[in-house]
Amino acid sequence: MMDDLGSVAEKIASIKSTKFLNLIKVYEFDPETDFVDVDLRNSDFSYQDVSKFNFSGSLLTGSNTKGAKFSEQSLTYAIFFDPKLMEQLKPYRYLINRSVFSRRYYERIANFATLAICNPKSNIFPIGEEIVANDISKYASHFAYNVLHIIESNEMSENTKSLEIARIARKQTYPLDRQKYYRELEKLQKMYSKTVSFI
Amino acid sequence: MISEFPNLVNAKFDLRAGNDANRNLFGWCNCSEDEFRLGPFSVRVFIRYVDIELSLEGCVTNYDSWFAADMRPTSAQITFESENETTDRKSKKDNAEGSLSSDNSSGIAIGFEQQYEKSIKNYQKFSLENRVNFVVASGSETHARWRFIKAQNETHIDGFVLKNTKLASISNSKKCKIEVYVKIPKFGIFTSPSRFNSIREQRKCNIFAIIVRKKLSGKYKVISDDG
Secondary structure, eight states: OHHHHHHHHHHHHHOSOOBHHHHGGGSOOOTTTTTTTOBOTTOBOTTOEETTOOOTTOBOTTOBOTTOEEOHHHHHHOBOSOHHHHHHTGGGHHHHHHHHHOSSHHHHHHHHHHHHHHOOSGGGHHHHHHHHHHOSOHHHHHHHHHHHHHHHOSSSOHHHHHHHHHHHHHHOOOTTTHHHHHHHHHHHHHHTTTTOOOO | OBTTBTTTEEEEEEEEEOTTSEEEEEEEEEEOOEEEEETTEEEEEEESEEEEEEEEESOOOTTOSOEEEOOOOSSEEEOOOOOSGGGTTSOTTOOOOOOEEEOSSSSEEEOSSSOOOOOHHHHHHHHHHOSSOEEEEEEOSSEEEEEEEOOTTSSSOOEEEEEEEEEEEEETTSOOEEEEEEEEOGGGEEEEEOOOSSHHHHHHHHHHHHHHHHHHOEEEEEEEEOO
């Protein structure tokens, strides 16, 4: 085992690009099982299609995920943000990951809107800030900015904040994708119907 | 046991002649976090669960009670699975209550003669009550498997799971090949990079850690006795 690992270690050490798909070329991996429950913090997934990989339960905190394509399984179960925060927001993990990583901007907006309506608290700030800072869609980053502004307000109760976020979510109009955006909101409303009944 | 990881699973098993024309399988197993350094990489390895498997080959049992596996778990839940057609008569639905009794070493021993259905509810109940390692056992007339799982409040197994403990008693009346394995399932192992100077190094070390886990998981034979 030692000899094998020695040669693999040499190969990895000599690789120049540390992009995820480059690094894994050194060994034969099974994308379905080998990346479950592993530590992949600070990885570089940028602009890579990793939708064949299952990262369920894996720590991807701090990774560069710009333009990356993840599988539904990974989006649901991988941990992209601070694990302690994710523990607090466990019921909303689905919404959180999709707020940042869904392929369509209107899906990201609908997911972040639902998250903020369900949980209009400052603990979603890191997710909102991530969207404001890195989302390639102006619509998504602008919407997240407005939502954070509402949550920050000291003048509103949590219930009022939820209603206000729901109001601005309803008012979003994207000429080309308006119907798709509303469909996504409706889908999420059904999924979280106990907490979101006013979208 | 695994030369590169002397602390991870340090296990020793032996068969000893008993007073009652039986051979007794004794086990000693200590698990701990380990560190592995190779070239520029340093990886921490720890396990969440470990399996010990006993296999008796080449004999006809005719349902005689010639083989009894004992536990020395500090808490226990038994699953009895039919391994082959001869044991199909022991259907999973034939559940029976288990008896827990004090053991000389520590914790509780559980008799293995009865069958138990694995129940998540019971599992949680047991593991909540104990901060100690948890055992799930399964078996048939020719196989037994013990799975030692980390205590619920711990991140990994740290310490003895077996301490010169009698695991099974095998009658000398039937000649058979006895094999004992220590099995480390892939998802029982966790690896994480322990040292790196930059994010680029960390990324490489992350991948190396996954390879270490992949290499490490598997079955390790610790006893092979032709009887």
